[in-house]
Amino acid sequence: MLTADILRTFKSGSSVRASLKIDPASRVTVLFGPSGAGKTTILRCIAGLEPLNEGRIVYKERVWADVSQGIHLPPQQRPVGFLFQDYALFPHLSVRQNIAYGIHQLPEQERTRRVQEIAASIQVEALLDRRPSELSGGEQQRVALARSLVRRPEILLLDEPLSALDGPTRDRVRGELSRMLRTLQIPAVLVTHDWIDALGLGDRLVVMSRGSVLQTGAPAEVFARPEHAEVAAAVGMETVASGVVKERRDGSLTLQVGRAELIAVDPHPQDSGQSEYFVCIRGENITLETGRANQSSARNHLRGVVKEISPAGMLWKVIVDVGTDVVAFLTRQAIEDMGLTPGSEVYAVFKASAVHLIARS
DSSP states (O other): EEEEEEEETTSSSSSSEEEEOOTTTTSEEEESTTTTTTTHHHHHHHHHHSOSEEEEEEETTEEEEEGGEEOOOOOGOOOOEEEOOOOOTTTOOOHHHHHHHHGTTSOOHHHHHHHHHHHHHHHHHGGGSSGGGSOOOHHHHHHHHHHHHHOOSSSSESSSSSTOOOHHHHHHHHHHHHHHHHSSSSSSSEEESSHHHHHOOSSSSEEEEEEEEEEEHHHHHHHHSSSSSHHHTTTTEEEEEEEEEEEEETTTEEEEEEEEEEEEEOOTOTTTTEEEEEEEOOHHHHHHEEEOOOOOOOOOEEEEEEEEEEEEETTEEEEEEESSSEEEOOHHHHHHHHTOOTTTTEEEOOOGGOOEEEEEE
């Protein structure tokens, strides 16, 4: 078990404060949030690359850092492997030399044995005599991972390991990395701002924003039930707006959101005093129709006007003003079939259960 109570302040006046427990049973812990949230700072503090201003870090009852006692173990005395965002491979060294760099103090025979062993494990044996410039992005990542693992760390730290890759390569390498992390018998802490990476790689999620931890839990649970508006936005709930309860009846709510009224499942049926919520809806849960469907089971059919259409990966993002802005994702073919352009009149259709409500305190 690794416990970390961290406060790191900077000359700019910004600070990062977090309390974490990294349980080996949660194989991959993901620090998730937007750029500037403090994720990499926490990773660097755990690795010993950043000093604490307050707090302590303890691993298996061994103190790595404790400001009150003046303890700060240097990185080489902490059993961690660190995979940098840009992989940080030495361009003038071969793959073999890059992997062996972290164990230069060992006898040559032992270095050779370990490099061959980890190269076989990570499947980079055929690359050992190449230079980093001769490798693809996915190959560079595997080499950097091999270099991190050759020291036989007890914890693996990965800083945005997929951010340097293009889209198709990223999807393929994400699957490879997921398989490798589950094959390795060591816990990992991984930093990312991409929710697809977080869902695909993490066993436990720590959501951060502006230097603080907002929510922790299983990735699927955090993504389905965010506890803060910032978390909802961070995990891909494209529509986040303020709403006020107009009516409570039979386990459902009617809310005023801007000029729109919508229906949601009541999350606090026993608390009639809760009247203000953040209203959160995922884009994939909203469908657009050019006419009101007569047979739809969805309780929300909000008439509106298309404000904006823009590409969003494989789909297209459509912003509709229904009295408040809502976001839907459609295929290009669907947009063409409906003849949608800015100014088109449509209905935004979604179920009451698709609306996630967060109480505003």
